[in-house]
Amino acid sequence: MAANCTVTIGIQLVWGIAYDLFGNGRTAIKVSLNKYLQGMLSGVATTPNPVSTIITSTTRAWTDANLNYVADCDLTIAPAQDNRAAGGDFCGQMLNANFGKVVPGATFDPDSLRGWGQRNYNWEFSAGVQQRLAARVSADVSFFRRWYGNFTVTDNLVTSPSDYDPFSITAPADPRLPSGGGYVVGGLYDLNPLSFGVPARNYVTLSDHYGRQIDHWNGVDVNISARQGGVLVQGGVSTGRTTTDNCDVVARLDNPSPLYCHVDTAFLTQVKALGSYLIPRARVQVSATFQSIPGPEILASYTALNAVVAPSLGRSLSGNANNVAVNLVPPGTLYGDRLNQVDLRLGKVLSHGRTRTSLSLDLYNALNSHPVLSQNNNFAAWQVPTSILTARFAKVSVQFDF
DSSP states (O other), X not given: OOOXXXXXXXXXXXXXXXXXXXXXXXXXXXXXXXXXXXXXXXXXXXXXXXXXXXXXXXXXXXXXTTOSSSOOSOTTOOSOEEXXXXXXXXXXXXSBTTTTSSSBSEEEOGGGTSSTTOSOEEEEEXXXXXXXXXXXXXXXXXXXXXXXXXXXXXXXXXXXXXXXXXXXXXXXXXXXXXXXXXXXXXXXXXXXXXXXXXXXXXXXXXXXXXXXXXXXXXXXXXXXXXXXXXXXXXXXEEEEEEEEEOHHHHTTSSSOOOTTSEEEOOOEEEEEEEEEEEETTTXXXXXXXXXXXXXXXXXXXXXXXXXXXXXXXXXXXXXGOSEEEEEOSOTTSXXXXXXXXXXXXXXXXXXXXXXXXXXXXXXXXXXXXXXXXXXXXXXGGTTOEEEEOOOOEEEEEEEEEO
């Protein structure tokens, strides 16, 4: 009988202070600094297990010559196979010849698995001012900064940046693309044919061994709350942007493509508000909520055919690949239409002795707006909606307390 036991100790560091600036209870300054460690999930904890590191996937080009939608090749054989003369298909060389073999898919740097301060973490700093504007009316302005660290990378030790050849493509003309398309997308790399198919020897370690990698978020929140009589109003604005950079790291890894290695997203702003009013004599409560949030991020995964790549690359794509996917839109720069939604509620409370009955009528998406929630980012069907906001609908509910 064998038993496995994993003990994980997580530490969170939290510091906070609040100070009454003028000593009158109307102005408070608040500062906090927190550190959180990534939870060691079962999948993460067992990753170094040799059973879990066996290579179970690879890629290879395939030409369905007989159009039967079946790969008529022996997919367990690593070299390329051309069975078209016998009515079969063409299957290119495996990218990783170790596919299916009982060999570890990766080895792990001990520093990335154990030791003090080696686990992935994030820090969060906040500083804000809360001000009493009038009786039962206050405003709160806060700044937030989050940053992450102890990233891990996977380095294939049998290849180096010199084993990759650069190329570029020209984006197709399309009025939906930045500047209408037609621009050059460079910084792309393809593995040299001499190195293609060589069994990989992946090494997982901390990215700090290769260079600086950052992931930061900075944001500001402004909120106002007011309560007067039977009226309650709350609302605010939240905006922020994310900055990521791993240019130093990718320059020393296998594929040295610097494309989009530094990303500064646009400032993404959310506006949310709610209000309610209790009609005294009728004991009817009327309430509404409003939210305006950014639309989905738009990317454009373009399938560049070998004929388009070859003039710049100076050869065909490795592994007899027919095409390669290229993102035409820098991440964090293009977003869909904003979601603006209004929800309404009308409620009535009925009391009889020790019983209480609440009747509610909710109207969701009262303005019947129809923004796109998600869309297709493949250029062949680019920006085709895959889901939109649910149309206006109503719901009646009854709650009986006794």
